[in-house]
Amino acid sequence: MLNAVAELPIPADDAPADAAAGADVEASLIRAAVEGDVSAFEALYRRHSGRVHGVIGRLVGHHGTRAEDLTQEAFVRAWQALPAFRFEAAFSTWLHRLAVNTALMDMRSQRSRPQHEGDDDAFDLLGQADSAGHTTALSMDLERAVASLPPRARAVLVLYDVEGWKHEEIAAELGMAVGSSKAQLHRARHLLRERLGETAWSGDIP
Numbered sequence: 001m002l003n004a005v006a007e008l009p010i011p012a013d014d015a016p017a018d019a020a021a022g023a024d025v026e027a028s029l030i031r032a033a034v035e036g037d038v039s040a041f042e043a044l045y046r047r048h049s050g051r052v053h054g055v056i057g058r059l060v061g062h063h064g065t066r067a068e069d070l071t072q073e074a075f076v077r078a079w080q081a082l083p084a085f086r087f088e089a090a091f092s093t094w095l096h097r098l099a100v101n102t103a104l105m106d107m108r109s110q111r112s113r114p115q116h117e118g119d120d121d122a123f124d125l126l127g128q129a130d131s132a133g134h135t136t137a138l139s140m141d142l143e144r145a146v147a148s149l150p151p152r153a154r155a156v157l158v159l160y161d162v163e164g165w166k167h168e169e170i171a172a173e174l175g176m177a178v179g180s181s182k183a184q185l186h187r188a189r190h191l192l193r194e195r196l197g198e199t200a201w202s203g204d205i206p
Contacts, residue, residue, distance in 0.1 A: 041079055052096070141196060145192050
C-alpha cells in the first residue's frame with residue numbers, strides 16, 4: 001500500500017463534484033479506507049492531493065520536487081494513521097493539519113542541514129500555482145512572491161495569515177520565540193509589499 005500511494009501522480013485538475021453527492025461518496029470512501037480498502041484511499045488521494053500539495057508548497061516553496069515528495073509523504077502518513085480516525089472532525093480538516101505538520105517537520109529537519117537554504121536566503125526559483133489550480137483569489141504574482149520569501153518568514157506568514165494559527169502555536173512548532181514569530185511576520189509582509197509594489201497583502205490564499 002505504501003508503495004502504491006507513493007507512486008500515485010499529483011492530479012493536474014481536481015474539480016469539485018456536486019456538493020451533496022460528493023459528501024456522501026466521500027463519507028463512504030473514508031469508511032472503506034478506514035477498514036483497509038486501498039482503492040478507496042486512492043480515490044481520497046485523488047480528491048485531496050491538490051489541496052494538500054498546495055498548502056505544503058506554500059510552506060516549503062514550490063521549488064524542485066520537494067513539495068511533491070512531501071505530498072506523497074503526507075498521504076503515506078495519512079494511510080498509516082487512518083485506523084485511528086474517529087470522524088470527530090472533517091476528514092479534510094484532519095488531512096490538512098497532517099499535511100501542515102508534515103511540511104513543518106521537514107522544515108525543522110532542513111534547519112539542521114547547512115547545505116540547505118537558511119533564514120536569510122530567498123529562493124531563486126519562484127513558485128507556481130498549486131496543482132489543483134486554486135488561484136481564483138490570488139494572482140500568480142502573489143503566489144510567486146510568497147514562494148520567494150525566506151523560509152521561516154514564509155512559514156510564519158502562511159501559518160498566521162492563511163492558516164489562522166496564533167503566534168504561540170507557530171513559535172512552538174518552528175522552535176522560535178513568540179517575539180521572533182511576530183518579527184518574521186512583519187518581515188514577510190514588508191518583503192511582499194516591496195515585491196508587489198502597492199499591492200497589499202490580505203492573507204486570502206484559497
